[in-house]
């Protein structure tokens with residue numbers, strides 16, 4: 001084993017159960033886009049379903065179709081579409097489709113006509129994120145067009161939804177502003193005649209910190225995998241979550257070097273004294289951020305060490321000081337922290353990024369090994 005990402009599916013089930021306990025009557029969507037944030041699309045989707053996630057969420061249609069191909073039934077919402085995407089295939093596969101603009105509604109209508117069955121649509125409001133979603137000044141027009149398509153038997157408008165910009169920053173003024181705009185968008189849609197099955201707005205930080213954002217459904221992404229979306233406020237344990245991914249590698253080489261020895265490309269690090277170095281066979285091709293050069297923490301030989309020198313494509317070096325380990329010993333890059341290993345949040349701090357990126361970017365070259373599969 002060069003390296004592997006161990007995925008604890010019991011942790012995924014535990015996290016969905018914890019989310020369900022927290023949100024009461026609201027339904028739970030497990031967001032499994034981007035290969036379940038690097039944890040593996042199908043096994044994580046199955047585990048989330050087993051724990052009672054009634055919805056699955058994907059960004060792009062290929063992900064939703066892959067879930068169906070793997071035999072996952074039940075509700076799946078997909079929200080990031082481009083013109084020419086497989087709308088007809090999605091309708092035939094019973095996938096709920098997010099619509100943010102008239103061009104998408106037109107494609108959905110054409111696909112529904114071709115497929116011979118109506119599409120289930122969630123109209124997305126841009127309540128302030130400024131990314132996808134329909135601006136308030138275009139909302140009535142989109143709603144009316146969707147209701148006309150509904151009258152024509154081409155769509156069912158089942159959802160009204162939006163997404164927060166700053167839910168991970170309690171007290172940020174955009175949060176109540178976005179909630180107010182969403183309430184207004186829902187009211188206007190209902191006045192036009194929409195009877196939504198689900199209104200939804202909450203991502204993980206909103207689900208954890210903002211009960212008034214729960215509405216009928218919460219979209220649990222990062223929390224599903226037991227990683228904190230608000231690491232400066234709460235660690236996973238405070239939130240009742242268990243990290244699901246452990247990234248482990250096998251030490252490839254160990255050597256003694258003299259004082260003043262440069263390490264890795266660019267010689268950005270030199271040993272201050274004679275020391276022992278361990279080579280870990282993971283690099284930026286595997287998702288180890290190059291920005292964690294000389295800062296990333298790793299558990300080797302029972303103690304936390306630090307990456308020295310630049311992270312290369314396939315490998316990095318840690319400084320063991322006066323200790324030593326053997327080639328073949330285990331290096332734990334991150335995990336739940338139970339054994340003293342760093343966490344994904346620690347790596348995010350070391351690399352100046354967010355833990356979302358740390359877990360999601362673990363590369364395809366790293367095999368996922370599933371624990372707790374049923």
Ligand SMILES: Cc1ncc(COP(=O)(O)O)c(C=O)c1O
Nearest residue numbers: 031163203204205219220221222
């Ligand atoms: C539209 C939408 N909803 C929900 C989520 C889940 O967010 P989180 O991982 O913070 O739960 C995402 C992820 O970015 C998203 O794009």
